[in-house]
Amino acid sequence: MAGMSALLIPFTDISMVLYIAAGVFTGIYIGAIPGLSVTMAVSLLISFTFSWNILPALAIMVGIYTGGVYGGSRSAILLNIPGAPAAVATGLDGYPLAKLGEAGRAMGLSTTQSVIGQFFGVGILIAASPLVSRLAINFAPRDYFLLSIMGLFLVGSLSRGSLIKALITAFIGVTVGLVGMDPFTGQGRLIFGNARLLGGINFVVVMIGLFGLSEAFFQLKIRSKPVKQKIDKIIPSMKLILSNLALTLRCSAIGTIIGALPGTGGDIAALMAYDHAKRTVKKPSRPFGEGAFEGIVAAESANNAAIGGAFIPMMTLGIPGDSVTAILIGALIIHGIRPGPMLMKEQPEYFWIIVGCLILSNIFLFIFGMSGIRIFSKVVEIPKSIIIPIIIVLSILGSYTINNNTVDIYWMIAFGILGYFMKIYDYPVSTMVLGVILSPIIDSNFRRAVQMTQGSFGGFVQSLFTNPITLILLLFIVFMLVSQTQAKCVIINKLNAVRKQG
Numbered sequence: 001m002a003g004m005s006a007l008l009i010p011f012t013d014i015s016m017v018l019y020i021a022a023g024v025f026t027g028i029y030i031g032a033i034p035g036l037s038v039t040m041a042v043s044l045l046i047s048f049t050f051s052w053n054i055l056p057a058l059a060i061m062v063g064i065y066t067g068g069v070y071g072g073s074r075s076a077i078l079l080n081i082p083g084a085p086a087a088v089a090t091g092l093d094g095y096p097l098a099k100l101g102e103a104g105r106a107m108g109l110s111t112t113q114s115v116i117g118q119f120f121g122v123g124i125l126i127a128a129s130p131l132v133s134r135l136a137i138n139f140a141p142r143d144y145f146l147l148s149i150m151g152l153f154l155v156g157s158l159s160r161g162s163l164i165k166a167l168i169t170a171f172i173g174v175t176v177g178l179v180g181m182d183p184f185t186g187q188g189r190l191i192f193g194n195a196r197l198l199g200g201i202n203f204v205v206v207m208i209g210l211f212g213l214s215e216a217f218f219q220l221k222i223r224s225k226p227v228k229q230k231i232d233k234i235i236p237s238m239k240l241i242l243s244n245l246a247l248t249l250r251c252s253a254i255g256t257i258i259g260a261l262p263g264t265g266g267d268i269a270a271l272m273a274y275d276h277a278k279r280t281v282k283k284p285s286r287p288f289g290e291g292a293f294e295g296i297v298a299a300e301s302a303n304n305a306a307i308g309g310a311f312i313p314m315m316t317l318g319i320p321g322d323s324v325t326a327i328l329i330g331a332l333i334i335h336g337i338r339p340g341p342m343l344m345k346e347q348p349e350y351f352w353i354i355v356g357c358l359i360l361s362n363i364f365l366f367i368f369g370m371s372g373i374r375i376f377s378k379v380v381e382i383p384k385s386i387i388i389p390i391i392i393v394l395s396i397l398g399s400y401t402i403n404n405n406t407v408d409i410y411w412m413i414a415f416g417i418l419g420y421f422m423k424i425y426d427y428p429v430s431t432m433v434l435g436v437i438l439s440p441i442i443d444s445n446f447r448r449a450v451q452m453t454q455g456s457f458g459g460f461v462q463s464l465f466t467n468p469i470t471l472i473l474l475l476f477i478v479f480m481l482v483s484q485t486q487a488k489c490v491i492i493n494k495l496n497a498v499r500k501q502g
Contacts, residue, residue, distance in 0.1 A: 006349035009055070010356035016059045020357055023063020024364040028372065030064070031071025031087075038068025039323045040215055040391075043207035046331050047398035050204075054335040054350075059357050061331060065324050066118065066361040069266050069303055070369065073110040073296075077103055086266030086303035089274040093288065093295030100291055108234040109293060110300040111369035112241060113248060117301035118362045120252035121259065121308020125315075126355060128260075129344065132316040139341070142449035142463060146473040147319055148442045152435060166431045169422065173435020174442060176201055183440075184447060201411055203330055203436045205399050209412040210429040212395040214419025216388045234370065244297045247277060255302030259309025266303030273302030308358065314339055315351055318441070326434050 010016045030041045042061050049057035072087030077094035090110060097106040139147075152170045179190045180200025191197035241248075251273035258269035277288070277298035284292040313319045318340035320326035329339055337343065337350060344351055399412035419429050453459030464474050 004348075004352055006352040007356045007359075009349075009353050010059060010360050013055070016055060016357070017360065019056045019059035020063040020360050021364050021368075023060040023065075024067040024361050025063075025368050027064035027067025027069075028071035028074075028365075028368055029067075031068035032074035038065055038071075039327065040211040041068060042324055042327045043204070043211045044394050044398045046204045046327060046334065047208065049331070050334060054332070054337065055353065057331060057335065058328075058354060061328060062354065062357040063361045063364070065328075066304070066307060066358065066365055067368070068324075069307060070111070070114045070300075070365055073114075073300060074107060077106045077110065086270055086306070087299075089270040089299035090296055090303075092274065092299075093286075093290070093292045096286075096289065096291035097293075097296075102291070104234045105236060106296055108370065109236040109240070109296050111366060112236055113297050113300035114304040114369070115362055115366045116248055117252045117255055117303070117305035118307055118358070118365070120249065120301075121256045121305035122355060122358045122362070123308070124256045124260075125308040125311050125358075128312055129316050129351065132312060134341075138469060140449070140467065140470070141445040141452065142460065142467075142470055143473055144318075145442060145445040145449055146464075146470065146477060147317055148438045148445065150319075150473065150477055152431070152438060165427045169427050169429070169432040170435040173206075173432035173437075174439040175435075176206060176432075177203065177436040177439025178443060183444065196407070202403070202408060203433075204334075205408045205411045206415050206436050207327060207330070207433050208395050208398050209415025210419035210422075210433055212391055212398070213412060213416025214423060214429065216391040216395070217416065217420040218423045219388055240293060244294060247281065247294060247297055248301045250280075251276060251298045251302045252305040255305030256309040258302070259306025260312045266306040269306040269309075270299040270303040273298040311354065311358070315354070316341060316344060318343075320434060320437065323433060326437050330437055 010020060027038060027041065031038055041064050045057075045061055045064065049060070069086050073090040073094065076087040076091030077098050094103075094106045094110065097103065152167075152174075175190070177200075179197055181187070181198045182189050188195070188198050254273045254276060255266070255269040258272055259266065274295060277294050281288075281292075281294045284294045286292045288295050310320075310325045314325040314329060318329065318338065320329055332339055332350075337347070395412060395416065396409055399408045400406065421427075422429050422432075449463070450457060450460045453463055464470050
């Protein structure tokens with residue numbers, strides 16, 4: 001098993017085929033139910049797949065990722081309640097179409113565009129990753145330190161809430177990641193005299209609490225009544241698909257590029273693509289915001305294309321492209337695999353296995369997406385009195401099964417409560433999770449970089465300006481710091497503009 005031949009493993013291993021199919025099917029339904037996020041689902045899965053072989057674990061998580069990003073469009077179209085952030089832009093024209101009696105046609109179009117967009121993103125992943133990986137082999141520890149810092153800043157600058165709040169939660173996450181035994185000296189740090197903290201706080205427990213339990217608590221505050229829909233006219237015409245093919249490819253490219261930026265995701269990609277469609281499409285089928293097919297084409301092709309883009313920094317640099325790939329990095333680390341340029345060089349089969357999983361999951365996405373449309377009007381009406389207890393039970397079981405330790409349950413509950421109040425006061429939880437995962441990368445590479453200058457911090461600072469790669473990364477971070485406020489304002493203004501017009 002080596003190299004590109006590993007691409008066929010997900011197709012030839014019947015167990016992986018079944019895991020991918022189950023993941024896509026589950027992801028679609030999780031994404032379709034408002035309040036249940038694909039990030040939460042994947043974070044819960046890590047604990048349950050802890051003892052699994054890495055291949056089936058990857059298969060089901062990639063499947064859920066693919067299905068979840070797409071599934072959010074269902075509730076956005078039927079209820080005007082996006083099941084996932086990536087479906088915000090879809091609802092702007094999808095729900096008006098549903099009110100016109102064309103909900104089935106809108107969902108069929110969203111399925112087709114999602115599949116095309118993801119194939120485009122995976123193609124770019126295949127083409128770009130080897131090039132980025134070869135460049136990354138020349139990276140020194142100081143470069144990985146700067147890349148990790150870049151990942152945190154990008155998440156902060158592109159979050160919808162306050163930039164200061166995003167950076168605060170990222171800093172808290174980095175601090176939590178430092179708790180435990182120092183890997184260089186063996187001394188305890190941030191344990192406050194408690195020997196039980198020498199093992200650190202398991203980042204899976206943190207993720208389950210922040211994404212799972214906190215979401216269950218938060219959903220208790222939200223009251224929404226399901227709306228019944230009549231579903232018909234499912235399959236979009238070939239004429240409609242071909243007439244919008246150029247827009248599909250442009251928005252898929254936008255989605256892939258946005259997705260490849262660490263810390264972004266399908267929601268930003270979909271909004272950018274929707275804005276692009278409004279500016280470039282001169283004669284839409286209907287006015288944008290009133291049921292334009294072009295709005296669905298743009299949003300859905302971009303948000304699934306962002307999946308392939310998000311895997312590029314994850315596989316080549318070991319830096320998460322979004323919150324889900326951050327969790328996938330955690331899953332790989334649990335199984336003893338470190339994403340990054342050395343993985344691409346020494347164990348390329350894992351890269352091609354993931355590519356195969358993405359391709360196969362996209363095939364199942366089309367199958368389940370087209371065949372399951374009529375029953376979605378029933379699924380999105382599942383009462384919260386059933387869903388929320390299930391989430392809580394899964395969160396408790398998932399936390400306990402990591403180490404068979406009740407202390408992990410207490411930590412999960414603590415982070416669940418913290419996450420609830422973070423949501424209440426509009427503090428982003430994703431930046432905290434990324435901080436926890438990036439913390440050891442930041443810590444170890446900073447200290448190695450300082451050691452390479454004989455322990456001189458001044459020498460470390462000087463080295464930032466003497467190496468071309470390091471200097472480019474440093475200048476990019478400076479540029480981000482200068483422009484992040486402006487970029488944030490642009491994104492917020494675009495979001496507010498499209499919402500008003502929708």
